[in-house]
Amino acid sequence: MPITDFHGNTMDLHSTLFRSLLEMSSVRLEVLWSPVHRDKFITWGTEIFLYETFEKFDEKPKFDDIELSENSGARLLATNSNYHYVKCVDIYPLKGSEILMAIGQANGKVSLTSFGPSSFDRLGVNGMDLIPKHARQCNVVSWCHNDPQLIATGLDRYRSDHCILVWDIRSRTGPTTTAELGLSDMAHSLSWLQDHHKTLVVGMNNKMIKMVDLRDPSKAANSSQTKAVYGVTAAPYSNCMLASYVESQVAIWDIRAFEKPVLSLQQSKPITKVLWCPTRNNLLGSLQRDSKSIHLHYIQQMEELDHSVVERSIKPGVSGQITSFSWHPNDENRLLAITLSGSLTDTYVSERITLNWAQSANIVWTHGQRTLQSVSCTDSIYDLLGDISSVMKRRASRGYGLQVELESNAELVDDEDLKLIWNWLGATRKLSDEGAINSIPKHPGIRSILGIDKTTPISLTMKSELAFVPFSGISCNASAKIYRSEIRDMALKLCNWSFIHNPAQLLKTVETLESAGEITKAAAVAVFGLQLKTAIDLLSVTEHNTVSMALSGYNNDKDSVWRQACTASRLKLQDPYLRAIFAFLTADSDNYNLVLEEEDMAVTDRIAFALSFLSDSKMIEYLIQLTDQLTADGNLAGLILTGMCATSLPLLQQYLDNTGDVQSVATIAMRTFPTPLLECNRSQYWISSYRELLDMWRMWNHRAQFDIQHNSRTSTRPEQQIYVTCNFCGKTLSTNQFSRNKGPFQRAKVSCCPHCRKPQPRCAICLVNMGTPSQSDAVNPNSGTKVNPFNNWYTWCQSCRHGGHSEHISQWFEGHQECPVTGCTCRCLSLDAASGASV
């Protein structure tokens, strides 16, 4: 804002001082996108620079290019240093033309110039000067976008001269003013209204905003008294919004209610610039003095002139104070900011991204203002996000959890823990069916077999025999303490480790493991079975042959060098089973903690080890501690210990909390819990949650199958849903009653009411009474179908209550929308929202 007029000719001391002040303020760097070029902008301070932007993605930046952002750079095309006191610049807005600048200067002269030779030379426009009668500072210059040969300039006050001059640069007689406004007034800012032809809005004299129609410039079309006369700018989208500022206040105007601003936005610091975003409805950017951020004002507008604002500020990447910014004319929300030091940043004001995650495994979010982006479960990328629900849906569609054989469910999952547990459940089911283990729940855990959970002291129920069994196959006479009892054997069966006491079976197991590629596990099994020789042979032919070498040196001397060496190097072994082998062989007097704490060893193997080598009290202690740990971890393998009884509830819950896999938990509970446990609230909560999920996936058939299996295991029968009664006598038509009355072998004719003998309603299609078979495919009486097939059943529209044989009705609606009954206009099919959505 200039303080006084400035004349270039005479200068005294005072004005020298003032000039230097002016110099300082004129160094303020400005930036402006070309309104017609996608990739050109200018900056000016003491000199004017023209830049071209490029995408880094397309071309490699050269040495002297400047970086605008992560993705874009700019290179200098041209410099113009002919003008020293540039006050304001505007670029010629005609599409397809080259850059032509109108430069308003401190002496009031407006010069039209381009960078280098251009098509404007021929027109005589390049180098044209628009000179007011009296020299004073030019505050604003603006091309008319609707009529690009007009240019409006706003000047400081001069006695008996106009402050606004509208020039026509293409008139034959050279540049002439077509309109002069505001005699002895002062123009601070001006803007052309977008949709109103030749209408200017001018901020004047520190006290008013005036709207002038150039067709009748003698009087103001509209005006308002205000101090907010700076930076008047018309909104590009709406044809009635204006913005202006004074000091630290931004004023938003609506020209339909011009008496006062519709919004006054008080800011913390003095404003230096306001600009409407040309690509976004009602978004105003404002810049405050000495500020490092640009403030954005989203104006909300209602039809009845009710406004509110949401404000936000953005910090373009640079750290310096921003002196100016410019919106890109076409790119959505793109703006360029320049700082005190001249560094430029190109940023996009990101729009608020709204997003939603559909039940059908589809993430949708908004990009920019009007575009949606989506990633769905059909994209390969989706699996990387780890949404268990799409995994569960895939499993459900393969019939997971509903397979007749429990272990078949294991084949439908990739997860090792789930595989293990389904196989274990299948195995225990077999064992209890065969009577090999007798227990009331079908799936007892090791704890219930051993009676750990019982109130009677364990020492009474369990007494194990201790045997010293020698290692076989090696020369030294070492032996290991092995505990055996009937319940221990039974528990070993549950772990599938019953082979441990039977050398022949043991060898077979070792071979199976070997062929499955689990060499180290096979070796560990052999060592735990005290067949050291087998283990050594096994390992010697693999990459573990050094281990085999070490093993062959085994001796039971407590202080041997072998033992010390093995204890030391054991921890360097990568494989948990190899570590366990040495931990076992080097253990001091029954202290097998190192084996038992080997957490990478399968849980069953650890349990089986404890069952064979630990004394009663130690074993119980270990198993209890292991259960607690597995429960806390939510490790499904812990089910082997707890069995399918109440103690498994917290474990399953923890697994569910960790993974969200309500499917496995619900199906395991449904298939294997004893009835009372199945009916407890928590299991029912899991089951109803899973059913909800199946319904949400529209897998109603799967849900129904789940319900069938579920209800067959509960103590209550589901209630009958529908009763069919006779229209005439009101008595039930239930077929159960007929068969009871007339005997099971003689099929009742049900085309009439069994009580009052009145006929049943007719099928709307075949006009035959209900209760008779639909005749389109005559059912062979010997085909073996016992129940009357679904095709013959009643079905009817819930709205118009017309219906008939389900087969006929569904055939009808394959080709029709409307009810088959004459005169009924019910659109039965389209009323079925589910069918509509599934089409």
Added chain:
Amino acid sequence: MFKLHYWVSSCAIPGQLELKFYSTMFISHSVSTDHKDLIHDVAFDHYGKRMATCSSDQFIKVWEMDSENVIDGGWKLSATWKAHSGSVWKVTWAHPEFGQVLASCSFDRTAAVWEEIVSEPNIYAQTGQKHWAKRTTLVDSRTSVMDIKFAPKSMGLLLATCSADGIIRIYEAPDVMNLAQWTLQQEVPCKYQASCISWNPSYTRERRCVKKAFTKIPNSDKKEADERSEFDGSEENPMKFPFHVDKGDKYIVIPEVPMLAVGSDENSSTANSSRVVILHYSSYVRRWHKLDSVPSVADPVHDITFAPRLGRSYDILAVATKDIKLFTICQLIGTTGSSRFEVTPFATLEDHNSTVWRVSWNSVGNVLASSGDDGCVRIWRLNKQTSWKCVGTIKGDGRRLILPEVINGGMALAKH
């Protein structure tokens, strides 16, 4: 879909593990909505087969999933209409058992309920033309209605709205067949301007499909029944007490109490209490009450969402503010039988490093998607019981996915 993989950065943070990320190019499906202004909300129906969008252009558009359609990600526009006389902030679907029903709220101070109906047959249209009819306009608010949500279906046909003057309103349609009649059940004033609202979706009355579980326990299973009571609370008396009674001071696994969370985007620095309010429904007095223990969030809240519970033993509430805050909510029963809710901070997810606008859960409630001012969509997953990790970052333009190598890198490379 995958074009190339390249390592984006590997930076060593002193004293920490070397973090490696790699990014893959991919193209998400893009849908151009033809809205004339910014889209404020996207809502899916219960099955995820229909989508509604609303925008500042005052329109609502409804889209159908048509998986055979390859353009626009399979979404096909089925209806578009001018719904309000101001920006439409939010739109929400009712459960399909109430019909095809939408509700919307707007800057024009109203909320509206819409129903898709089949038009009367006429000679021009052979097939049943569908269109959306306005069933009611809820005009109680004196300020812009910021959010609207339908309650879980087991509570009936209920709507909650919150408005810029901080008033939460709960409406009920007593007759689900008549969508024109809504009664204002309760107004709950809150301190600050509200911005978002979320029902706890886990509350369900239809939990027990076996009704008389307790009456039919055979005597031979007495031991089992005793064991069971340990976990269920056999003294349960729903008439006397709305919650389960559990021994000791344990939390209750099964959701029993309807809950509603409201967030506020109040910005003023003088406001010093939490921007989150949780309401719970007391069935004795049939009123909504504010929870005493609230998550303390001192920054403006832009979105708030309860995670679907589906068998989990506690509720999770996600709050989008300057970062993402997660809270667990569980109900505790003291030894005296008094129940209380415990709200515990669960995690703070800061990777956006900027304002977070929206948060949304997957259908199971263990993976969270969020969008922030950094222009990215981030995916978070519960990892090892208590820690949450960002497992993927998608650039807003849907052209790049960044995965942390530690979790998924090897897998992804092996896969493609």
